[in-house]
Amino acid sequence: MAEPILAGVAESDLGETPDRNWLDNAAIATVRALEDAGCQLAEVDGVAVAGGDDYMPALVLSEYLDLDEPSFLEGTEIGGSSFEHFCGHVRDAMARDEADVVVVAYGSTSKTGPGRNQSLEETHPIDGFVRPTGLFRPPGAYAMAARRHMHEYGTTEEQLAEIAVATREWAAMNPKAAQREPITVDDVLESREIAAPFNLLDCCLVSDGGGAVVLVSEEKAAELGVPEIAVAGVASTSTHRQDISEMPDMTTTGAAVTGPKAFDQAGITHDDVDVAEIYDSFTYTALVTLEDLGFCEKGEGGEFVSGGTTAPGGELPMNTQGGGLSYCHPGHFGIFVLIEAARQLRGDYEGDRQVDDAEVAVAHGTGGLLSSSSTVVLRRES
């Protein structure tokens, strides 16, 4: 099957953007990603967008960018993994010659913008079984899953903290990262309690900002002369949505299904993976995903991440821009996972920030409350 090429990537301004709304940030990221690809806005014939505060986000973004009769419109909302999920639909559309230049975009003002607080009359009946419990979501839901993992496999808070520490080492090298001061395991354990067993440094940031990636057909990529970063495998699934107690097994995510599928499509094994960009809304998110993707056995994630395995110079460089834990997290982090994977494969960086000779990257998104999982394998073809 023809593989879409990731031709351009960009962020909007990150951190705090009080003078911007979500559409501004999505549009700014879009034009920057198009510039990165060497493409014009007029060439865009498809958009895929999630996360905006609108129930027809693809139409809104198309209108905002004044696109001329786009042939590909995608606004499926599956949370933070939506953008990885879109890669599969873009692949299908390009295989049908339905699109040549598709923008996958996200924008948010999670930090400075208005909060979303629907009343229980306005929302669906499932919320009546969730919100009256007072559960602090998302942290408390992920914390419940983490505690179950600790119970079943002996995973420790120290091991979870190792992920935060390694991720911060990467952030220290990223000027765009919000948190760059080195931290220790003790710093994590001594940070403010949020939702036990999570402390503050187990939890991602809350940021404003947007991101975009431009996916083009192989023909278009050749015309643009961009490095061929191909979408070589994609798979998505979900296990539940709103109520974490509906997750069949809180120690296993949908990544256990999507990882093998995406790896198989790409024809790769774990040894081929040079860099892993794994959604890290919380330390546990990354830990359980590494297990489910098969980088270690189920239950051995704590041991696997100990000793700097995912840090600069480690065996499996992970979240090399500083992740949602230290770089930014404007609500849906999945777009940033793709952006960084592409940059590593293009060799955009210098020194320790660049993973040597990176050819294969895994970009994995997680949405909701460990609810949706989408794995993308990216491979540099030229």
Place this chain on the structure above:
Amino acid sequence: MTGRVEDRREDWEGPVPVPTGATVPFWDGTLEGELRYQECDCGHRQLYPRAVCTACGAEDPLFEASEGVGTIYTYTVCHVPGEPGFGERTPYVVGAIDLAEGPRLLALLDADPDDLEIGAAVGVAFWQVSDEAAIPVFVPE
């Protein structure tokens, strides 16, 4: 009766369930201190209540009364309030409870966080928070 119903309508400032559709019989039961789950003719048991059986697709599976006892599958201690009205309550515990009959339910655990462990036995009580609903709250047995 499976659990005591405590009237908290005066001081409850948290979210209040809005019974609709298939959830109406469930919330009706809570007002009488009965924790109901659905048991389909096919044998499948489920919560939260739905208009269809997720095992066989039958419509409107019937409700049964639970004994109101179960075990803690997992829990968290919220140090940051997750909803309006919970600010004064921190730290409070929310758990996923495996009912003896099978279904799992998200619920407040009215207990000291230090005394809890996964697998511990709990029983249901109800806090009436509106004229239409009482929320199930679990306490260690």
